[in-house]
Amino acid sequence: MSAxxxxxxxxxxxxxxxxxxxxxxxxxxxxxADNFSCHHLEIESLNISGTSxxxxxxxxxxxxxxxxxxxxxxxxxxxxxxxxxxxxIASPETEPPIKISDVxxxxxxxxxxxxxxxxTNRHQCSITITSISNRHWMKSVAPPGSTAAQLPFSRFxxxxxxxxxxxxxxxCESILAVADLxxxxxxxxxxxxANQFKDTPDQFLLDHLxxxxxxxxxxxxxxxxxxxxxxxxxxxxxxxxxxxxxxxxSNLPNAYYFHHSLIPGISFxxxxxxxxxxxxxxxxxxxxxxxxxxxxxxxxxxxxMSEVFDMLDSTCEKVKNPPLRWEDGTCxxxxxxxxxxxxxxxxxxxxxxxxxSYNPKAYATLTPTPILECFEAMTTEGQESTDLTVLQCQAxxxxxxxxxxxxxxxxxxxxxxxxxxxxxxxxxxxxxIKENLEKKLRAERLCVVxxxxxxxxxxxxxxxxxRRRLGVGG
Numbered sequence: 001m002s003a004x005x006x007x008x009x010x011x012x013x014x015x016x017x018x019x020x021x022x023x024x025x026x027x028x029x030x031x032x033a034d035n036f037s038c039h040h041l042e043i044e045s046l047n048i049s050g051t052s053x054x055x056x057x058x059x060x061x062x063x064x065x066x067x068x069x070x071x072x073x074x075x076x077x078x079x080x081x082x083x084x085x086x087x088x089i090a091s092p093e094t095e096p097p098i099k100i101s102d103v104x105x106x107x108x109x110x111x112x113x114x115x116x117x118x119x120t121n122r123h124q125c126s127i128t129i130t131s132i133s134n135r136h137w138m139k140s141v142a143p144p145g146s147t148a149a150q151l152p153f154s155r156f157x158x159x160x161x162x163x164x165x166x167x168x169x170x171x172c173e174s175i176l177a178v179a180d181l182x183x184x185x186x187x188x189x190x191x192x193x194a195n196q197f198k199d200t201p202d203q204f205l206l207d208h209l210x211x212x213x214x215x216x217x218x219x220x221x222x223x224x225x226x227x228x229x230x231x232x233x234x235x236x237x238x239x240x241x242x243x244x245x246x247x248x249x250s251n252l253p254n255a256y257y258f259h260h261s262l263i264p265g266i267s268f269x270x271x272x273x274x275x276x277x278x279x280x281x282x283x284x285x286x287x288x289x290x291x292x293x294x295x296x297x298x299x300x301x302x303x304x305m306s307e308v309f310d311m312l313d314s315t316c317e318k319v320k321n322p323p324l325r326w327e328d329g330t331c332x333x334x335x336x337x338x339x340x341x342x343x344x345x346x347x348x349x350x351x352x353x354x355x356x357s358y359n360p361k362a363y364a365t366l367t368p369t370p371i372l373e374c375f376e377a378m379t380t381e382g383q384e385s386t387d388l389t390v391l392q393c394q395a396x397x398x399x400x401x402x403x404x405x406x407x408x409x410x411x412x413x414x415x416x417x418x419x420x421x422x423x424x425x426x427x428x429x430x431x432x433i434k435e436n437l438e439k440k441l442r443a444e445r446l447c448v449v450x451x452x453x454x455x456x457x458x459x460x461x462x463x464x465x466x467r468r469r470l471g472v473g474g
Contacts, residue, residue: 006041006058006077009126009423010034011457013134014103016065019127023077024056030127036427036457040122043077054079060127062105071098071105077123084111084123084414097226102132104230106222106455108422111414117402118366119420126423130456134231137463139284141470142336148470153339153347154332154446155469157437158234158288159462161227161454162394165237165258165265167220172213172264174250175242179209186245190262190297196401208408215407215416216398217260219452224266224274231459234288234448235275239268239308240300256307262297272315279345280319286339288446290349305350312348332388332446355386355445363392364399366421368428371395375432375440383443391437393429394452395421418452426457434461438468 008021010030020029023041030039043056059074075084098105108126115121133140138156142148161167169176184202191197197205205212220227224235239256241247242264247254257264258271275287293302303311312326323343328350339345357378362370375391383389397417398404407417433449441447447465451458467473 005043005122007120007122007124007423008039008041008060009037009124009427011036011126011128011130011426011455011460013128013130013456013460017103017129018063019129020061020063021125022057022059022061036431038423038427043079058084058123058125060107060125062127062129064101064103070100070103073107075109082112082121084109095221097222097230099132103129104132104134104456105129106230106453108221108419108453108455109414110416110419110422112420113406113409113415117400117406119403119406119417124420124423126455128456130230130459132229134456134459134463135229135278136282136285137231137459138233138286138336139282141463141467141472144284144337144340146472148472149337149340150335151470152333152444153286153336154444155466156233156336157447157449157462157465157469159232159454159459160234160236160390160448160450161220161232162392162450162452163217163219163258163260163265164224164227164232164235165271166217166260166263167222167224167227167266169210169214169218171252171257171266174252175246175264176210176213178249179206181206183245183249184209187262190243190299196404200405211408212404213263215404215418217263217265218416219260219394219418221453224271225278227454228275228278228285228287230454230456231463232454233286234290234450235271236290236292236450237268237271238292238294238296240293240296240302243297243299256303259296259300261295262300268303269311269315272311273318275346276315276319276324279324280321283321283345284340286336286345286347288347288349288448290352290354292351308348308350312346316346333444349387352387353385354388354390355383356390356392358390358392360396360399363394363396365395366397366400366403366417368395368421368425371425371429372432375429375436378440380440380442383441383445386445388446388448389441389443390448390450391433392450393425393433393458394418394450395425397421422453426451430457430461434464437465 055076061072110124256268325343326346357374
């Protein structure tokens with residue numbers, strides 16, 4: 001990395017707030033006017049005095065409308081190799097949101113490698129600032145008794161975390177702790193696109209198994225409760241039991257877990273508890289769950305419908321502020337107020353038909369252009385025979401073999417190839433959705449916008465379109 005550089009992004013929901021990014025003597029301050037834009041902070045080694053082991057600091061600071069600094073973190077950058085070194089900016093998996101007064105601050109950092117396989121050689125940092133009031137945005141947009149609340153629930157556009165249950169390695173750690181060469185050999189029979197590792201020694205795969213799992217499957221970093229507080233309202237679930245040899249090797253409970261192919265995430269019961277706990281507090285909000293089984297390997301046992309029903313019933317019965325009911329099927333034509341009056345604030349779909357932008361070939365990309373072309377190809381007619389419409393913003397760059405291998409070599413969670421595309425995609429795709437969704441997709445269908453690392457930019461776009469579709473302004 002001959003030139004040391006950081007690309008900085010931000011999304012600020014609240015007027016008057018700002019974030020300053022500083023690298024050595026270079027700085028830039030972002031306000032709301034800089035939403036969905038990028039600035040580059042360049043550092044040439046020749047501009048920094050000192051020896052070959054010299055470091056400089058990358059730092060961000062959030063300021064409130066009075067000019068007071070309310071949050072700040074930093075990392076050192078080693079000038080000889082351009083690597084992010086120690087500091088207060090952690091990797092995505094250990095970087096929780098900052099809650100101060102009436103705001104929530106989220107941050108994502110991508111630690112770039114040398115720029116091989118088409119990946120950027122620039123570090124990236126993205127900061128979002130939003131109001132804690134997003135935890136009840138449906139109540140604000142369509143208050144009980146309002147004209148908007150008499151309209152169909154399908155007028156909402158719901159923010160969704162892509163692979164919501166892959167928000168940590170907590171479940172996987174018990175498996176990784178006992179992984180050996182025999183497990184690696186067995187895994188090759190199940191890993192999608194395993195041929196991309198055909199020339200990679202098993203010992204290398206074992207040594208880097210944690211990075212492979214993280215770079216392949218981890219797409220969120222917040223708890224389910226925090227995603228809901230940020231404004232997420234649609235969650236796709238793929239519950240299944242562990243692969244038999246995972247279950248045998250680990251000390252994990254024999255239960256149902258969210259799955260990304262064969263990789264397990266949060267347990268299904270824990271997920272339901274967090275969702276129902278949130279709805280017990282926010283009684284005007286409504287959440288949609290979509291139980292699906294696509295891409296789950298056959299050896300992972302799926303729950304029966306009656307088991308899912310029992311888990312839903314038993315979890316909803318534990319609320320402190322009844323009633324809280326769930327209902328299956330596609331009932332989106334009911335009014336928002338009708339759902340609330342009946343206590344139906346958890347809508348559960350089972351492998352419903354969806355009109356989805358996702359295309360495996362197009363989404364295996366490091367740029368937003370192929371995904372944008374998928375959006376452009378969607379039509380109102382395409383919505384008509386389906387239950388809901390989904391626009392996915394996240395790239396699946398791990399499907400590109402050389403990109404996946406390079407991400408593993410980068411060998412840290414902050415170097416995940418998935419993280420490398422997050423901010424750059426959002427900068428292009430979310431403004432397109434905000435401008436074009438209503439024009440291109442006019443059918444009376446519930447719409448969902450899905451993204452990795454759910455944050456304020458995604459939620460704000462969905463809320464603004466929801467307001468317009470409900471006739472209460474943008």
